[in-house]
Amino acid sequence: MIHLIEQIINGLQLGFVYALIALGYTMVYGIIRLINFAHGDVFMIGAFVGYFGFAVWGLPWPVAILVSMAVCALVGMAIERLAYRPLRKKGAPNIAALITAIGVSLFIEYFTSLKFVFGPNYRVVERPFADKLFHLGPINISSVQLLVMGVVLVLVAGLQFIVYRTKVGKAMRAVSHDRDAARLMGIDVDRVISYTFAIGSALAAAAGVLFALAYPQISPFMGIMPGLKAFTAAVLGGIGSIPGALLGAVLMGQAETLTAAYITTDFRDAIAFGILILVLMVRPAGLLGKAGPEKV
Amino acid sequence: MRSRFFVVTGAIVGLYLILEMLRRTGIISLYWAQIMDLSLIITISAVGLSLIYGFTGQFSLGHAAFYGIGAYTAGFVSKSLGGGAGVAGFALALLAGAAAAGLVAFLIGLPILRLRSDYLGIATLGFGVIIRVLLDNSHKLSPALGGAKGMLGVPQLASFVWIFWLAVGAILLARNLIASSFGRACISIREDEVAADLMGVNTTALKTLAFVIGGALAGLAGALYAHRYPFLHPSTFDYLKSLDVLLVVVLGGLGSLTGTVVTAVGWVFLLEWLRAILPAEYLDLRGVVYALVLIVLMIARPQGLLGGQSAKGGKRRAVA
């Protein structure tokens, strides 16, 4: 029983990290109906910048996280500007943007693995704080787990605030709902899309740093699997829905961890996607998604 | 009409003879011959995806899974037969590979093909990952399959004559399917599924059939691959490989079989040529160049190289 709770906590740690990444995917999809394949790589850049921050430049780790978030916000906006906006202006079909997103993802991965950038080898991350084990009765929680969960909760609360209590957030929700109407109402749609990318990328960056702290090896290709799983989580919860992304991510984290713990580690990746397919069969719009009528 | 048939057949036979001779005499080295074979194998797989996505509009991100199923099934059959079964055994293995892939396509297609485009993509992606994990654990089914350590020992029976003519056959099959009423119905599904449904097209049956045929072609390609490369590893059949073949189909132009074939062949050669001309320290640049080419091409010409045309050669506006 005790170990079940510990495993659940293990799963929460993983799920919370996925949640930060999933939020970025869901917000971008909600606003421009694009699966931003490059998002997992922004997560990777965030991990590296954070690593440089506290391991190389000696910044205290909260500062490193903030620096990483800022850098990746810029990276995200740049990607949108250079790769996706031209296609949007051309009125190109969605698939073209998707393929371009794949191209950007591959480009980031291969470019950062060049020797003069990050290099193709993984790097070991030294945790900038001591590993402590806390005991809540018979249950053990590590300092890393508490850190991860704490930071994620803070960021999600921040996001809720931005989306529901600020003008920018209102504009974002408006553009998601109906882009043309929002434009008619005077909202600068391009700016709002840029902000969405910035916020999503910043969250991914934080996820990257937390991931590097929790599972301390980073490499240019580290973003592929977590990105894929986070995206699946977003779809699971209903793509375009922020609470959906959170729910989906927590479920994915639990599914993966509990499978690894009690069934077998061999199928941990497959289980997550298996659940996804099953859910999509039953609820094609995802758990919290809106099954809207199809426009004819 | 008839004379055109003879001219085309003659040209293809002539091409085969020339290539075969170049290979036999060593003018085309063993190394490039293998690359040529690979490009033809990828072409078969790409033609399959072209049917599924280029013509029927079903966005599948799991194509490499069928490739892998075909490879492992055929490899297993060949290993079990022990290599003494000769040509008949090889043909059986190929058939088994294609059939296994087609069967799985049918089983997975039934539930997921009713999903909408983006969701279908994710579901097929997930399916691809599941197959990859199953291949990683295949040693539990039978140690001959190797699991995550890879499969060795498949007799290398796929000679050029098999690969070339099967590729030609696949292309002809696709071309004929597309030109038929089946093909036209598939295109109508891609253009506007609701309208096609209203017009009485059995969208479910046709989507599934296209998916099965496309999957079977990928399975055939995989079966050939298993008999041409001595080592199979599950990582060869992962999501990145699905992306590769999707890229080929999109770059070649959706709805253009010629585009798919040309791009498939050109792609493999481009990558190898890059490997040959780049000095060793810059080999890493290959991936960067590949990605940049992709991005630039998509932004400059979103409909793909030969896209925006119907199978009959007329011009149409680009479609998603």
Add this chain to the structure above:
Amino acid sequence: MKRIAAGILAFTMFAAAGCSGTQSGTTGSTSGTGASQGQTVKIGFIAPLTGDAKTYGESAKKGFDLALEQAGNKAGNFTVAVTTGDDRNDPTEGVNLATKMITQNQVKAIVGAVTSSVTIPVSEVANSSKIVMITPTGTAAKATVDDKGARKPFAFRAPFIDPFQGQVAAKFAIENLKVKTAAVLYDKGNDYSVGLMEEFQKTFIAKGGTVVTSLSYGKDDTDFSAIMTNVAAKKPDMIYLPDYYNKVSLIAKAAKAKGLTVPLVGADGWDSADLDTAALDGGYFTNHYSADDPSPAVQKFVKDYEAKYKVKPDSFAALGYDATNMLLEAIKQADSSDSEKIRAALQGLKDFAAVGGKLSFDQNGNPIKAAAILQVQAGKGYKFITSVQP
């Protein structure tokens, strides 16, 4: 019209391939030119120079280069021309490199690969093409024998094999560490890891120990928290971690995070400059050699290596050095660049004076060698504990 254009385009691509095929280029460095007088023999070198096993490849290459330099790039009357390939610890890449070296570069022998999972398929390719392959560091048994146990005549190796290594570790655990229970964690996709796990468990149980849990993980797994919670629940006396330095470092950290302080035991894969000595402090591992070994052959090698590279050699460097020297000696004795003659000469080597001792190959292409047991000391490297004869 467009279709004809496309057809011509496709044809020209085939033709271009044919033309590029005629100039068979070699990628990678060629050290040692084929002099116009005297003959040249081409050998290939395959190792992970980048990726998650890169320190092994880098060390092996340093040993390889040192051996060639000391031999003046010659083997008897032959000048040696080298083609190098980076397999990135990816078996498919290794196979591609081997095929390319054999078909396009016409190598007569290959020194490589370094990791077992790459070496096994490469040995298949080399053996079926009748090209000699000697792996400096691949320890899995299947590198020189096939699935049925039959020898692959063209495959050889310089180190001891994993069955021996696994047994040594189990014996050490029971007799020296005096533990009764063990947990084993291994990478199911890695022949090396799997082989060691099996041997260790067999010997451990035969000597009266109990394996309380044996858990596998995948090559790309980074999250070990679930596994570690399970292991901690079983309260083992020790944990056996037969894997490469990068994975082992990660797992050791995860173990510490769950409060596990029992001894960790491993194998030669731990030997790396990139090993996280802090996380593995106090752990033991079986290895091929120790730089502190007072034997003259070892000390001379350490001196020469340090003079050239300014660092102490690890076991991969020593093995790379030995493997290369054995191949050069075989080529010299065969006095031919014919692969079959080289093979026969290599198989017939008796008591070859190597860093690892006086070596001869048994009928499976494996040398008879002793194993050293070393202990990891945080920040200081390894301490030599004892040596075990086969």
